[in-house]
Amino acid sequence: MIAVRTLSKRHGDRVVLEGVSADVARGETIAVVGPSGGGKSTLLRCLNYLEPFDAGTVEIAGVTLRPGMDGRDRETLRKLRCAVGMVFQQFNLFPHLTAIENITLAPRLVRGLAAVEATRRGAALLERVGLADRAGAYPHELSGGQQQRVAIARALAQEPEVMLFDEPTSALDPEMRDDVMEVIRDLAGGGMTMLVVTHEMHFAHDVASRVWVIDRGTIVEDGSPQQVVDAPQSAVAREFFARLRRTTT
Numbered sequence: 001m002i003a004v005r006t007l008s009k010r011h012g013d014r015v016v017l018e019g020v021s022a023d024v025a026r027g028e029t030i031a032v033v034g035p036s037g038g039g040k041s042t043l044l045r046c047l048n049y050l051e052p053f054d055a056g057t058v059e060i061a062g063v064t065l066r067p068g069m070d071g072r073d074r075e076t077l078r079k080l081r082c083a084v085g086m087v088f089q090q091f092n093l094f095p096h097l098t099a100i101e102n103i104t105l106a107p108r109l110v111r112g113l114a115a116v117e118a119t120r121r122g123a124a125l126l127e128r129v130g131l132a133d134r135a136g137a138y139p140h141e142l143s144g145g146q147q148q149r150v151a152i153a154r155a156l157a158q159e160p161e162v163m164l165f166d167e168p169t170s171a172l173d174p175e176m177r178d179d180v181m182e183v184i185r186d187l188a189g190g191g192m193t194m195l196v197v198t199h200e201m202h203f204a205h206d207v208a209s210r211v212w213v214i215d216r217g218t219i220v221e222d223g224s225p226q227q228v229v230d231a232p233q234s235a236v237a238r239e240f241f242a243r244l245r246r247t248t249t
């Protein structure tokens with residue numbers, strides 16, 4: 001589903017990703033962890049071409065991304081936007097639209113779905129994220145956890161083949177995190193292919209099929225949760241998990 005080959009990305013003189021290569025099979029859930037500034041967000045943003053990169057290729061959901069894509073690649077990027085959904089730490093809902101309007105906007109505009117059908121599907125998605133009764137609420141009328149679940153439903157409305165989550169619960173109070181992680185866990189169980197940047201140990205250990213540790217622009221560990229979380233090989237991974245255990249227990 002995803003094949004990354006020697007992906008490199010610089011910001012000025014700073015190398016942010018350095019020759020990253022990795023594969024993700026359909027239905028895998030990858031927990032992406034590692035120290036701040038290591039390049040986790042940048043990798044996700046490159047996979048969705050929210051950021052161009054300098055070298056290498058990305059194949060994702062049947063779409064091939066290369067350096068220097070531009071307006072001539074609009075059809076490729078349109079396909080990419082439909083095939084890959086992304087959820088951010090800050091939910092980025094449209095503040096002037098209700099929950100259901102946030103969810104139905106892209107299907108109506110991008111895929112030309114009729115309003116009635118888009119609303120029917122949107123209602124089903126709201127039900128799936130546990131918010132069937134909040135369709136008419138505006139973002140400011142929803143808690144952070146509820147807003148994030150609307151953001152997930154909005155991404156799912158495009159019927160993506162891959163979902164990318166960048167610290168989906170970091171901006172939330174602890175009591176709201178579980179509801180959001182529950183939705184993400186359900187998606188993993190349902191066979192969605194996902195990359196999830198997270199500091200939730202439980203998720204990395206018990207839900208993810210694989211864990212990547214990213215440090216200084218490279219994937220320094222890639223293995224099962226048992227290998228990477230329980231028996232990390234690198235000093236950076238050992239320190240990262242030790243610190244996480246200290247702060248979450």
Ligand SMILES: Nc1ncnc2c1ncn2[C@@H]1O[C@H](COP(=O)(O)OP(=O)(O)OP(=O)(O)O)[C@@H](O)[C@H]1O
Pocket residue numbers: 011014016034035036037038039040041042043
């Ligand atoms: N627009 C930018 N201009 C310059 N440098 C940038 C830019 N965006 C990111 N960087 C740098 O790229 C590196 C990787 O950043 P990135 O946000 O991908 O890290 P991260 O692993 O997601 O960190 P965190 O855990 O704090 O979210 C950092 O050193 C950051 O300062």
Ligand SMILES: [Mg+2]
Pocket residue numbers: 040041042166
């Ligand atoms: Mg980040």
